[in-house]
Amino acid sequence: MNAQRGIPSSHQNAFRLYGPQFQNKPAELYRQMRTDYGPVAPVLLDGDIPAWLVIGYREVTHVLNHPETFARSSRRWNAWDLVPENWPLYPMVTRTPNILYSEGEEHRRRATAISDALSGADQHEVRQYAVQAADRLIDGFCAASRADLRADYASRLPAIVLGRLYGLDQKHAEVLAEAMTTMIDSGPDAVKAQQFLLQTMGTLVAERRKQPGPDVVSRLVHHPAKLRDEELIPDLVVILGGGHQPTTEWLGNTLRLMLTDDRFAASLTGARSSVREALNEVLWEDTPTQIYLGRYAAHDVELGGQLIRRGDLVLLGLAGANSDPQINPGPECRMSQGNQAYLSFSHGEHRCPYPAPELAEIIVTAGIEVLLDRLPDVELAVPVDELRWRPSPWMRGLVALPVVFTPVPPIGGQ
Incomplete structure (x- = not known):
């Protein structure tokens, strides 16, 4: 251990998961990590907090398939003494008792309740509402000659639809979505945003206990699992973040791909088959959740040639694993074969709950198809190399x- 900096000797030459290189060119960083360290690399989080990033496809699936060795609860972390007060990444490792950090039977009970609550949503109705919401948003900027599809569309559409599933109006849904973005970007206001989200969900749970409705929150509150408020409130924050953030970036990253890659130009003239191909391509190359945090070694273990000590933080490099040359055949081969073996929705018992990926795809597909129908000649307003990426170490998405x-003209009447 380096006493001066608090960095263990194993991490003296570690890659930093912050700064311009990681933010703008993570794929290059993953390739360099793979060259220097193989499938498991030492990394430093904001404040030079040590962790291990798993970027090998087989190694990520191994971690996810062995929760007895790579456990979920952050209570096991051996570096809590290194975490400074008001650490911006704290909300992502907090010991709040939400489903992300639960294990064993407790996790299965809560995951079942969440899946049941989401399954109660009629997918046809979700598609219909997504189309209506997309039209309303486009009406807000279509009479102009330009727009920011990130701020005006991609971040708002999932928020509105998910808000509907929560039984919220558009205004409240977008306020919550903005707070979620602030928390996950891990900036100076991250902790404050987390507190706001927990307080808001607490109020919502109390309201649904008194007056349930046909929404996800009510189904979860009154589920036979009989979840307590201290379980419901943080889990509702997790569901909202897990729904809004990846769906927003899936939509935004797919629009970026279709506006900048000639392979998908057919979509801009009405060929819908390539929309599905573009969605698949983004999950491989610019997957919304690029790093999933995290797992904690239950005991000393070797992984990918590295010695992981008991309590070490292990980060799941989903984007790095998707680019593993041992399983990634390249875009042309993937498009011809429809390869969907990506890890974008994770894997194992902690993967995205059913039917969350299906609901996300419904929202994103509707958003793309409605936009291209309404604005068929839309094109990028700046050179592609001027686009900037979010500072979040976890999410891959554009700032604008x-x-x-x-x-x-607007169509109105929706």
Whole structure:
């Protein structure tokens, strides 16, 4: 251990998961990690907090398939003494008793309740509402000649639809989505945003206990699992973040791909088959959740040639694993074969609950198809190399997606 900096000797030459290189060119960083260390690399989080990043496909699936060795609860972490007060990443490792950090039977009980609550959503109705919401959002900027598809569309559409599933109006849903973005970007206001989300969900749970409705929150509150408020409140924050953030970036990253890659130009002239191909391509190359935090070694263990000590933090490099040359055949082969073996929705008992990926795909597909129907000549307003990525170490998404198009009148009446 380096006493001066608090960095263990195993991490003296570790890669930092912050700064311009990681933010703008993570794929290059993953390739360099793979060259220097193989499938498991030492990394430093904000504040030079040590962790291990798993970027090998087989190694990630091994971690996810062995929860007895790579446990979920952050109570096991051996570096709590290194975490400074108001650490911006604290909300992502907090010992709040939510489903992300639960284990064993407790996790299965809560995961079943969440899956049941989500399954109660009618997918046809979700599709219909997503189309209506997309039209309303486009009406807000279609008469102009330009828009920011990140701020005006991609971040708002999932928030509105998920808010509907929670029984919220559009205004409240978008306020919560903004707070979720602030928390996950892990900036100076991250802790404050987390507190706001927990307080808001507490109020919502109390309301649904008194007056249930046909929504996800009510189904979860009154589920036979009989979840307590201290379980419900943080789990509702997790569901919201797990629904809004990846769906927003899946939509935004797919629009970026279709506006900048000639392979998908057909979609802009009405060929819907390539929309599905673009969605698949993004999950391989610019997956919304690039790093999933985290797992904690239950005992000393060797992984990918590295000695992981008991209590070490292990980060799941989903984006790195998707780019593992041992399993990634390249975009042309994937498009011809429809390869969907990506780890974008994780794997194992802690993967995204059913039917969350299906609901996300419904929202994203509707968002793309409605936009291209309404604004068929939309194009990027700046050179592609001027686009900037979010500072979040966890999510892969643009700060802005400026576009230009021929103005069209609003359709209204939705």
